[in-house]
Amino acid sequence: MVEFFSKVAVEAKASDVRELLKLTKIPGMISFAGGLPSPDAFPVEEMKGVAVDVIDKHGYKAMQYGTTEGLAELRTLIKDIMAKRHVNTDISNILITTGSQQGLDLCGKVFINKGDKIACESPTYLAAISALKPYQPQFVEIDMDEEGMRLDHLEKQLQSEKIKFIYTIPDFQNPSGRSMTIERRRAMVDLANKYDVLIVEDSPYSELAYDQEAYAPIKSFDTEGRVIYLSTFSKIVCPGFRVGWICADEKYLSKYIILKQGLDLHTNQFSQYMIENYYSKYNMDQQIDQIKSLYRTKRDAMIEAIELHFPKSVKTSKPAGGMFLWVELPEGIDSKALLPKALEQKVAYVSGEAFYPNIPKKNTMRLNFSNSTVSEIHKGIKILGEILSEALL
Amino acid sequence: MVEFFSKVAVEAKASDVRELLKLTKIPGMISFAGGLPSPDAFPVEEMKGVAVDVIDKHGYKAMQYGTTEGLAELRTLIKDIMAKRHVNTDISNILITTGSQQGLDLCGKVFINKGDKIACESPTYLAAISALKPYQPQFVEIDMDEEGMRLDHLEKQLQSEKIKFIYTIPDFQNPSGRSMTIERRRAMVDLANKYDVLIVEDSPYSELAYDQEAYAPIKSFDTEGRVIYLSTFSKIVCPGFRVGWICADEKYLSKYIILKQGLDLHTNQFSQYMIENYYSKYNMDQQIDQIKSLYRTKRDAMIEAIELHFPKSVKTSKPAGGMFLWVELPEGIDSKALLPKALEQKVAYVSGEAFYPNIPKKNTMRLNFSNSTVSEIHKGIKILGEILSEALL
Structure with a gap:
């Protein structure tokens, strides 16, 4: 069959x-x-009080259908998290996703026509490949060194063929563990501007910096609204709640919102409230x-x-x-x-x-x-x- | 841009x-x-105790990554729900989805190539249109009468063109409120067998029967594993948890499972446990x-x-x-x-x-x-x- x-x-x-x-x-x-x-x-134990609190405070709203954009309170919290990460943004630039994984799927849906070229680090995140593959792009693998994606190799590709977006995990990359230097982050934005290409910055690990603070995200150097930034609560609260976010220019985010509706209408309302409540009660730092x-x-x-x-x-x-x-x-x-x-x-x-x-x-x-x-x-x-x-x- | x-x-x-x-x-x-x-x-109030119970019983497991198929305990519960709905199945035929909406998106991903024809009731569920449209099918609208989709009209279409699947909401349809009679349910399966076509049966409302018991689902008459059955806890527990399911033959379900990975890895673990716990503590009837x-x-x-x-x-x-x-x-x-x-x-x-x-x-x-x-x-x-x-x- x-x-x-x-x-x-x-x-x-x-x-x-x-x-x-x-x-x-x-x-x-x-x-x-x-x-x-x-x-x-x-x-774990903290979440008992959090769950009871959410129901006491928000009652049926934590169980009802929600908006596709996500809870305003949680998006406000994310705005503050983004500010700590050196990105000044507004809640109209933030969409809650069902894990970062859904953000990846949406990047495929919003941008990729069959045969479009996507540049990525070689190696790159396994589940990004499986999220994007159904949209039938051609992956253009760019070598890495200890400072992240090699921009000289990237620029050669940008010169010779039209790339839709550059997919990168600049912080403690999965799988290589490598981080992109601050100089390269700046330079990648310059390249994106010069060659008229978008950047999808996938940043699940930036808070997990053990030796010194993480570098400012590529998004913080974005001068033309070309960087689509993905992140998640999976590594700093827990992954079982499946709550992530996208921060992007409204001209792109509006399409993400429309297309997310077809995927799952909106992200789990109860878990959105729980994360918001957890942040309000505990010292996240x-x-x-x-x-x-x-x-x-x-x-x-x-x-x-x-x-x-x-x-x-x-x-x-x-x-x-x-x-x-x-x-x-x-x-x-x-x-x-x-x-x-x-x-x-x-x-x-x-x-x-x-x-x-x-x-x-x-x-x-x-x-x-x-x-x-x-x-x-x-x-x-x-x-x-x-x-x-x-x-x- | x-x-x-x-x-x-x-x-x-x-x-x-x-x-x-x-x-x-x-x-x-x-x-x-x-x-x-x-x-x-x-x-609402019941969910306080449920949340605390889930953490007491399952601890960190309710917060960790889970399997794409979904929680075995919840799939076992759904097996029992399906039995009450006159469908004898096994948990290997059940996949937990992030709301029924994700089931619809997956139907597009698993079956639709650009230009494929999908038969549906006229009118049909708005969000099914928006879930399937990105896969660029042609919708073939089939008239309804008070007994549901008109099978004489459907058969004419099946005779004249290749249809990939028939999408139907047989119970208290959204938007028309109409239900398909038991005779038509049986006859639709016969047509599907005769013309070698699949049926996607979308059944969010079957438990909400006010005058008499709901009819047995089309799936219960399925003799050749052609019916993909979608349902949800949204109308009988609450929609904010975004937990639904697909019941289908393993030969199809295996592709749903692989492709769901790319969408969101798995459905919210905490909410899956909450629904399972809620059913175990309360009399759902x-x-x-x-x-x-x-x-x-x-x-x-x-x-x-x-x-x-x-x-x-x-x-x-x-x-x-x-x-x-x-x-x-x-x-x-x-x-x-x-x-x-x-x-x-x-x-x-x-x-x-x-x-x-x-x-x-x-x-x-x-x-x-x-x-x-x-x-x-x-x-x-x-x-x-x-x-x-x-x-x-």
Whole structure:
């Protein structure tokens, strides 16, 4: 009965990563595979009082249909968050989305015609690829170095072909852990202006900066309203509520709003109220400091364990924030081929190839450090180190 | 900067209805325009205990990322709900969606290539049109009578052209209030089998049956796994949680699951747990009986007021359930042209033309009775009756 499916559905395949994540639920498995925040970072007990408060204060409104734009109170709060992130904006520039993921899907819907070209970092975020792919763009992969996307490579592409938008995760990128320097952020806006192209700035991790404050977002340098900024409460409150946002110029945001209606009418009303109430009751700076301190320890533990156990020919990123380390094995080593051995010893990771929309680099892997304990990190990295050492013999 | 937009975005326009709904927030406005459940139908106080219970029982799991398929516990509950609705199914056939609206969007994504033909009732649900339109189908409108979609007309279309799926709201249809008879439900499945076509059965209102039990769903007669069944907790618990579901054969559902990942990864975890907990603590039959009794009174009040105040040449449906009445004015009367007069006297309704994907019948209007009080219904219908009488002079 395959003939019923759309072309998009025919091409949509269950990802290996998804299948892998099921395996990570096996008891005793040490998983560096997922991208889960630590449950220790969630304000679980606090949310009891928050939920009761929301019902006391807002009653049926927290349960009724809401506007597509989202709760005015929450958008006001986001306006303040954006100001702290050096972006002065207005609530008319803010749309609440059902997680950042919906923001990505909407970027596809609003901008991509079949065959349009999208520039992105190589590697890039797996779920951005799966969000945008149904709109049938061509991904143009731009190399990265330790300072983020290489703008000389980007400019060459901009010179030679029309790009619809540049998709970038400038802060502690998923999967590479790398951050774009402040100079490049400024320069990327200049390029966007010069070549008349948009920038989709995906920023879920900017608050998770462990060594120094995160750089100002690309959006803060936006002079012509070309930057569509996506963010989320998933990493600073919790992901289960599925509440994110888009901050963009109204001329673009108006289309996002109309097209979001067809997707889910509006984002969960109760969770919007809960986040707003939680921010009003608690000191968020303190809460974020706690998350940072928790994750900093885990990151340091993973780097330390890697230095101790990984062969010296293996290159690992040392991210200043976020949730991921990126590992490059010597050329010719396929990280996916090593995965069954790791799973057998109850350690999981994601092979890097899923993060390349076109030509995968098979000698890469992504390690998540936020969701394991320090002792799991030591144990798991030791096992991985042994597997890698054996493979490199 | 219009050149950045996709064709889909260029064609997406803010609907009149949406603009109208903003006006209905003016104090004193009696609104028959929206499709909101009555806040009196929401278990507001109960949800305090439910929220605390969910956190006590499930802790951080209610706040963490979840699986795309949805919570197993909630899918088990839905399996039981489906059994009560005469559909024996398994949780592997159930996917939790972010409202039924997301189910509609996914139907487009999974099945529609540009130009594919979709048969639907004429008129049909406004937000189904806006969900499916971005996939660029051709809508084939099929006439209705008091027994639902006319199957003789449908069969003529099936004979002459390839239809991808039949979209139908068989129970207390939005906007017409009409229900498809049990004979037609059976016969529609026979037609689908004969002409090798799918059926998307959209059933948000089936529990809201005021005069007798709702008919068994089309899905219950499905012999070849051709019926994709959509439903929601929006009308029986509350819409603000945005939790709905799809029940379908696994060969189709597997594609829905993959493509939902790109949309929002998964549906709000906390709200899924809340609904599951709410059902486990409370007698839902009793709760639904209360909603039915509340809405039955409002429906009866609206029908009574219409008999008293509307000119006799105006035809009105007498729905056996749901939330809407459908009004047909004499030919040549444009209901939209009368709307400013009504708004001036603080009564709102939706002109029927928005419910036709191709050629609008301008002499129609939809009246919602669930969201107004009985005294508002009497007052508002009297005013509308005066406006109609004047227009028909």
